[in-house]
Amino acid sequence: MAQWIWYPGDFEVWLGNIFNNRRTERGAMFPPFWKQDSHWVTVEFSTKVCLEKPEKITIAAEGRYNFALDGRLQFGMPKTYDIPAGEHSLNFKVWNQVTPPALYVEGDTIHSGPDGWLATYEDKIWIDENGVAHGSGIYVTPGYWKFHNIDYRPSCFHLEHEERQAVSSETVGDGRLFDFGKETFGRVFPVLLEGSGMIGIYYGESREEALDKEHCETLDLISCNNGIMEYMPDTKAFRYIYVECFNGNGIRYERFDMYYEYAPQSRSGSFRCNDEEVNRIYDVSAYTLDLTTREFFMDGIKRDRWTWSGDAIQSYQMNYYLHFDSDCVKRTIRQLRGKDPVTAHVNTIMDYSFYWFISISDYYLYTADTAFIHEIYPRMQTLMDYCLGRTNDEGMAEGKPDDWIFVDWVDFPMHKRGILCFEQILLCKALEAMALCADICGDHRSQERYMRLADQLLRRIKDIFWDEKLKALLHSIEDGSLNTQITKFPNMMAIIYDFLSPKERIDVLHGVMLNPEVEPITTPYMRYYELEALCIMGKHDYVMEEIKAYWGGMLKEGATSFWEKYVPTEHGTELLAMYGRPYGKSLCHAWGASPLYLLGKYFLGVRPTKPGYTEFEICPVLGGLKWIEGSVPTPNGDIHVYADNKVINVNVNGKGNGIIYFTSYTTPTCDGGVLEHLHDNHYAVRFEGTAASAAIRISY
């Protein structure tokens, strides 16, 4: 089947500009403060065919185009063409300044798509001393997505929407307050609008915000003429809207409804257990991720509305346990990277560049999508060149004046200048990601180089930052001296990335992670890694208590989606403020949804051990619950797990070699796999996934 094709990454660059420029701050547009790139305006697409019989092709393009058959240009912009039988080369050049040049070609056997087609933004024709023309362009597999219909052009892409009504409304002052029942996202519109005048729409994630016309983060002021609004409000995030009409001449409306906008998903992971609070935490997490999974993975839906690399890597990982929407992962990775030349870190943040690399090796582990690695590797190289070009003489990443060192929003004093241990650990993992992708692309010289750099850096991290007395990685070097502050940040990342010896890990667990004297983390963003590290160290009971206390705490405060930040000691309107603004905090922030990831990966315990789940392990852990049950999507099908303290049932739809790990104090029995006694009370069941569905029943 033919599909629309374009230069890879260009659809995302273009769509990303639209996406990132929709942010507003109190009615003013608010574009990103980093470089926004553009698509290549002229792209050549080509294929070679060998036809048994003549074939008529239909040609459509987004842009002005030409068509050359066997190197000979044809007249005008033909909509159809009769290709004779035999071997032929087909070349199309499309120029489009406005949206990415895109092409659709369909015949009986000829179909535009990634197979057998090439794209270039520069065919570099040159003429030799004998007058013969040569081409030296760099050709790549074209970009594509789901545009199989000649009439659904890539530039027409939009999310889905459905009409929804407020659950209640009330008169407040001179206006009306509509409550849509929970955090939501879309365009509001008036029903039965009449007359002329101004309409003010004040959006609030909270009732307080919607009613605070002077401080609410988003609003629309729209003039109406005889029932027609000057413009339709753009999408916003809100639960409440407060509507006031003024300067009116008979202006009235019956109510405000909304178009809820969403990215449709074909499949989902799930989680249920005996604890209803945990189930509710899971559901609100899933809704939070749904609201932030859009054209790209968004951070917060109210104020931020940009793609952010540090937020995005967590969305990807949660997504692997919810919708497995790998297209949205790829789109976001492409969009965040943009194009060469690299003039700043991703989102201008040093850590966010490093997460970008790491997100790609993660993506590969979950999907085994080598085609994407081949596509993105050149842009990985140029970004890594930029990063390495800014390291100091010892190969360590030290913030330059224009690097934003983010780490986390912290409430305690923590310096961010100098050489942070945290940043070195991320860089080290990023170098490992480079080595992995270099290997996949057959670039073995670079693979060795990146691996060598990673090894050297890890040795330096240990030499410089590991304090054998304090049993922890220290914070930083500032002006040549060690800053011996201990924070969880570098220590938990070192556990997650497996940079510590078994003994060091246990030291860190007790000396840092469970040490009440170390400053607590107050963003779900870094609690994500904190709790992941604790799961890796087997502290599931503790993690479950934390999930219930922290995310349960937000629910008790009335959350209908999870927040950008939560300090359990705060209450009431205090909880709404951030960045010095009364409603500055995002009440629907992707990084708030981490229970999705923790419950899927460390309680259901499903995780790939080889790329694309060709091998995987299942390590169900109850963590204090009586039973847990759920599904995890994989590229090959779903893995369903049920566990209580007597049985583990696993159903696998799809190929792949699985191992179930569990502990038992009695001798377990097993139906459907090969039981193995590992040591002490540790057991494993090995089995082979099948497309038909493999069922394993373990009693222990």
Place this chain on the structure above:
Amino acid sequence: MAQWIWYPGDFEVWLGNIFNNRRTERGAMFPPFWKQDSHWVTVEFSTKVCLEKPEKITIAAEGRYNFALDGRLQFGMPKTYDIPAGEHSLNFKVWNQVTPPALYVEGDTIHSGPDGWLATYEDKIWIDENGVAHGSGIYVTPGYWKFHNIDYRPSCFHLEHEERQAVSSETVGDGRLFDFGKETFGRVFPVLLEGSGMIGIYYGESREEALDKEHCETLDLISCNNGIMEYMPDTKAFRYIYVECFNGNGIRYERFDMYYEYAPQSRSGSFRCNDEEVNRIYDVSAYTLDLTTREFFMDGIKRDRWTWSGDAIQSYQMNYYLHFDSDCVKRTIRQLRGKDPVTAHVNTIMDYSFYWFISISDYYLYTADTAFIHEIYPRMQTLMDYCLGRTNDEGMAEGKPDDWIFVDWVDFPMHKRGILCFEQILLCKALEAMALCADICGDHRSQERYMRLADQLLRRIKDIFWDEKLKALLHSIEDGSLNTQITKFPNMMAIIYDFLSPKERIDVLHGVMLNPEVEPITTPYMRYYELEALCIMGKHDYVMEEIKAYWGGMLKEGATSFWEKYVPTEHGTELLAMYGRPYGKSLCHAWGASPLYLLGKYFLGVRPTKPGYTEFEICPVLGGLKWIEGSVPTPNGDIHVYADNKVINVNVNGKGNGIIYFTSYTTPTCDGGVLEHLHDNHYAVRFEGTAASAAIRISY
């Protein structure tokens, strides 16, 4: 006065894409085969003001925009704003995917423009550990041109046009042939079109081409419905059009007229002498340059219709002696360079990259425009990095597989692979241009480096290629061995760029330039440099004969503009063919107009000796003519020269120190300057130009 501003270079990048994509080949669009860039889609403009009293500003933008006063975003997209008295910062962000983001701000004292305003595509805001936001963007002076009217927006830019009619028409076969009298450029349109059917319009620079429907280079096939054409033909180059109607239903028209399209010019150089053939050559040269001076300097107006760096540098130089349209020079330099990253040589041709650098030092010599040097220097650096990154271990430019080595279209065997002496000479001059611009920008470390590289390269050129026996620079090194072919190309460039000792120059003059055994040059392109070198060597009489023979030869063949190539031994339809196509040759090619440059610079003899004509020399040479007279435009005003074998009269409107050099076998007298006897029969008159007009009269 306020004016529209944009990110520097982006207007040209955008306009260049429209310009370069207008090329067609027999009805098919024909985009360039090199990378086409795009404008930055989001640009921030800012200024700081200190107002004595409040001031209302009017704001207009091309794109969606925001406005922040003192860092605080204002609601929506305000069209006016009242700025209070006092010190304020004004920041505007404009997003536009389609055309370059542009801004216009006007108040009593606040005027958007290059003075006091800055632009960036990346303000790089980041937040430090104390929550304080910082910006680390790189800010540059905004781009601007002549858009002083709020309603004449940069994206609406177009050339001027005027209606013109054919001078004759005749019926040929089933159609009509219209003759517009001479080479021209514009859109044709039917007068009193009626009925329905198809119209075929076949364009010809020659009568033969227009009548050859199967082989003419450009054509339009347009369907008409009740007297309405489906589309208006785009601009074309032609002298003749042949029009046929077919599949008709009452289709008829009275005649075809045209809109002649042109770039208006405010002033002109001139040349007149006693020889009417030379006068006619000058006029046709001027018309040729007029036709090719458009949004940018174009090479050939019929087929090529792209910007080409090797052609463009000659257009610039001719332009300095005709219209002194320095805006068009700057636009073309910016457009040719495009944006980073550099992925290929300019136009994919190695020599064309080198000419690009050289054209900038040339431009500086004629204009002293340091602002432009500051603007373009960063892009010079990245292109030079690319060029130097491709040199061999000895610092010599050796063609890689995807470099086009052009030199010239030659009819004799000449290898173009390996290390060509010609390319090294251009690179050496390009390095000198880099050193000059580095100096202007205060980048003294780079200046030294470029100068050192140029010196080393020149020594190597002499060591390797200078043959003391043959008294010439040899052609190349191929596969490690000298190719001892002698061509005029490297030798004449070495004279022009002053890379030879006085003795070597004389050797080259006789051994190469005047040696009938060396293959002749057959393009006006390289005849330009050939004749320039001969002028430098004082061979004006010979050059004048050549001008009359070569350009006069084209006139005798009926030329109304000068050609891409001319071989005097060819005649009739032979003259129309090139590239294996019967009408492939461009009959209006910028590089055909070189007499403009030769007559202005070496016969009137006017040339700057310090940047911007602050110092200049005038060396009138009759070259076998009885008298010559003409004007040369300079940034400061016109220089008018009259010379015969008795008197030299010079009038200068504008400041600058001038020296008139001449020879006299009698004792000259002088009115209006200071006469100096140099040596033998060589004299000089020194004078100071004034705004009022300085007049110098020399009798000799």
